[in-house]
Amino acid sequence: VLGEKVMFGKKVQxxxxxxxxxxxxxxxxxxxPKVKVDGxxxxxxxxxxxxxxNS
Incomplete structure (x- = not known):
């Protein structure tokens, strides 16, 4: 998924x-969304x- 994120304090796509x-x-x-590897x-x-x- 392409979107806005913050890298090194700067907003980037x-x-x-x-x-x-x-x-x-x-x-x-x-x-x-916003997956973190840990856990x-x-x-x-x-x-x-x-x-x-449930199925």
Whole structure:
């Protein structure tokens, strides 16, 4: 995703880390904007397990 972010105290256009979970029907089931690496895998796995138990 392309958008505005701050680098070295200056606003710039750049790539924003974003994760999408897409269900088997091809529909976006969840969006994680402004992704930080630390803890992201656990966060995604939690949502995947939650979505799996709801189906």
């Amino acid at each position: 750049g790539i924003l880390r974003t994760t999408y979970i897409i269900n088997p029907e091809g529909i976006i089931a969840h969006v994680f 992201h895998v656990e966060e995604v796995m939690g949502i995947l397990n939650q979505l799996k138990s």
